[in-house]
Amino acid sequence: MTTTIDSILHEHRLFVPPQAFAAAARIKSRAELAALQHQADQDHEAFWAGLAQQEITWQRPFQSILDSSRAPHYAWFKDGLLNVSYNCLDRHLPERGEKTAIVFEGEQGDVQRLTYAELHREVCRFANTLKRLGITSGDRVVIYLPMIPEAVIAMQACARIGAIHSVVFGGFSADSLRDRIEDAGARMLITADGGHRGGKIVELKAAADKALAKGCPSIESVLVYRRTGHEIAMQDGRDVWWHEAIAKATAQCPPEWVGSEHPLFLLYTSGSTGKPKGIQHSSGGYLLGAITTMKWVFDIRDDDLFWCTADVGWITGHTYVAYGPLAVGATLLMYEGAPTVPDAGRFWDICARHKVSIFYTAPTAIRALMKLGDAFPTAHDLSSLRLLGTVGEPINPEAWMWYHRVIGHERCPIVDTWWQTETGCHMLAPIPGAVATKPGSCTLPLPGIVADVVDEQGNSITMPDQGGHLVIKKPWPSMLRTIWGDDARYVSTYWGKFDGKYYLAGDSARRDADGYFWIMGRADDVIKVSGHRLGTMEIESALVAHPRVAEAAVVGRPHDIKGEAIFAYVVLRGSRPVGGVDEALTRELRDWVGEQIGAIAKPDDIRYADNLPKTRSGKIMRRLLRTLASGQAITQDTSTLENEGILLQLQGKA
Numbered sequence: 001m002t003t004t005i006d007s008i009l010h011e012h013r014l015f016v017p018p019q020a021f022a023a024a025a026r027i028k029s030r031a032e033l034a035a036l037q038h039q040a041d042q043d044h045e046a047f048w049a050g051l052a053q054q055e056i057t058w059q060r061p062f063q064s065i066l067d068s069s070r071a072p073h074y075a076w077f078k079d080g081l082l083n084v085s086y087n088c089l090d091r092h093l094p095e096r097g098e099k100t101a102i103v104f105e106g107e108q109g110d111v112q113r114l115t116y117a118e119l120h121r122e123v124c125r126f127a128n129t130l131k132r133l134g135i136t137s138g139d140r141v142v143i144y145l146p147m148i149p150e151a152v153i154a155m156q157a158c159a160r161i162g163a164i165h166s167v168v169f170g171g172f173s174a175d176s177l178r179d180r181i182e183d184a185g186a187r188m189l190i191t192a193d194g195g196h197r198g199g200k201i202v203e204l205k206a207a208a209d210k211a212l213a214k215g216c217p218s219i220e221s222v223l224v225y226r227r228t229g230h231e232i233a234m235q236d237g238r239d240v241w242w243h244e245a246i247a248k249a250t251a252q253c254p255p256e257w258v259g260s261e262h263p264l265f266l267l268y269t270s271g272s273t274g275k276p277k278g279i280q281h282s283s284g285g286y287l288l289g290a291i292t293t294m295k296w297v298f299d300i301r302d303d304d305l306f307w308c309t310a311d312v313g314w315i316t317g318h319t320y321v322a323y324g325p326l327a328v329g330a331t332l333l334m335y336e337g338a339p340t341v342p343d344a345g346r347f348w349d350i351c352a353r354h355k356v357s358i359f360y361t362a363p364t365a366i367r368a369l370m371k372l373g374d375a376f377p378t379a380h381d382l383s384s385l386r387l388l389g390t391v392g393e394p395i396n397p398e399a400w401m402w403y404h405r406v407i408g409h410e411r412c413p414i415v416d417t418w419w420q421t422e423t424g425c426h427m428l429a430p431i432p433g434a435v436a437t438k439p440g441s442c443t444l445p446l447p448g449i450v451a452d453v454v455d456e457q458g459n460s461i462t463m464p465d466q467g468g469h470l471v472i473k474k475p476w477p478s479m480l481r482t483i484w485g486d487d488a489r490y491v492s493t494y495w496g497k498f499d500g501k502y503y504l505a506g507d508s509a510r511r512d513a514d515g516y517f518w519i520m521g522r523a524d525d526v527i528k529v530s531g532h533r534l535g536t537m538e539i540e541s542a543l544v545a546h547p548r549v550a551e552a553a554v555v556g557r558p559h560d561i562k563g564e565a566i567f568a569y570v571v572l573r574g575s576r577p578v579g580g581v582d583e584a585l586t587r588e589l590r591d592w593v594g595e596q597i598g599a600i601a602k603p604d605d606i607r608y609a610d611n612l613p614k615t616r617s618g619k620i621m622r623r624l625l626r627t628l629a630s631g632q633a634i635t636q637d638t639s640t641l642e643n644e645g646i647l648l649q650l651q652g653k654a
């Protein structure tokens, strides 16, 4: 990356919060927000401590606020004792026991409702089952389930007994599952026979069996939820049906009080080097971030029906499905399946039938549904919606305007929320009753979040619209604590660039003349495909593991719906296919990557070349490859290329 990146996007439309919305909102004006900001600026620690006292029910109050003595390992509220599941369930029982906690809809149309009392009972029974099977505080439990209430129950049950869950997205392959189980050293795997998605059954148990057959010596038991009812293999002595295991479990399960810093979960995510990182989150700080952002950004109220469409396998499904909505006593909606079953109106049909009031999804879904036409949303009554949100990648102004007009009927504010697996909760986002929005901008840092855009030396860039590195300059409660099993990587990845002073997000960003932030994309080798975060190195490692591949380089190229598509340049062992085309091999390599990582990582394009373009020092010229993949003209210096003819091959012209 050069010192500054010139921005090309200029968007001047401004949408002030609708008066009716602002009048009823928790934070009603820019002045109210400024007062909160002022408190945070005056005393960062006191600000967060005040919120932690107010928002969390502590078993033992904390005395210490922020401990920076082991920076960049920060500890928040470390002598406080709490239980996250207690905060999400028990404390609501007196007032909200009969309130619906979860409305669930399966892909096939089955609907289930769980009140807070029922959810509490199921979590307690399942927690007792985990204990009976030998799981204790600090043990790792891997969860590989479809988007069904049991996923939330399993996560909450782990939290209840102090076990550390690591949820693996159901779309990941057996190999990815095995790597994560092994890295986490998990003792138990919780899965299902399968899930319904896209009209098909996702064979979760079969993938789990394959993962365990190839390794995972730490796994002692596998709990299997019956979702689809189709036939699967059960292994004696290892596999137990969920319904049989909980049959005798009682609903009394006192929460295990843990220190604020006790790890709540690990969640694996991609970085710029090959191996996924087990991002470790805390209990107290994480919970606080989830609660404050539910209130500030989603303006959550008791009568809302909150729907975040993210799968529990991603951080968004952790903070805004499994924890945040429950921690504030809200009603959340979960949907198991694909947005296009039986047709592209499914999301809008669900919103209308259940009366969803807050809807939160990814730009890729918005773009895909926009392409399918306005007839689908306009066929449904969307008048219950009052707030819309997006997350996961930059949203293009065109999609933003469609969301605003066709889904929000120009009545609902849109919160474009920037955050990461590592940050635990929203960091940059509009407060909907207070901050005017601009299509494509995630607007301003939230109170207590000190964000900046800096140059290569770490100096603040004050010139409007000059791009630089997005950094966070002060620790915040919901920040990641380390990378599981690789603390050195934690220190170097996030804190190395600016000598431990700033948290490096890995994104480039600019600020406009109003101080609004615009995310320009990743500054490292991470790509966002349909909002899913993938490391190009991970895909490259998968490719070179194929016997016919000698070398591979993967880059992202712009894609209308997916945001980015995966473009792989491959050098084969032996000769290059005639004319650079070999459809059978391309299919084989795509399936191979699908098996190694998961279908989401299959390259969209594969181009064969005799060589990869490299610098004198042997580094692959990724910028050149990105330019080529996007079909743009080459501006880079290519004089160092050994073989100029390679350029034609890389462009698919030879």
Ligand code: WTA
Pocket: 269, 314, 315, 316, 390, 391, 392, 393, 394, 395, 416, 417, 418, 419, 420, 421, 422, 442, 505, 506, 507, 519, 521, 522, 528, 531, 532, 533
């Ligand atoms: C990108 C998802 C632009 C960004 C919660 C970040 C965004 C990465 C936005 C983290 C947004 C997330 N606008 N880009 N509103 N939100 N990103 O860990 O590149 O899956 O670094 O967390 O997504 O992806 P992750």
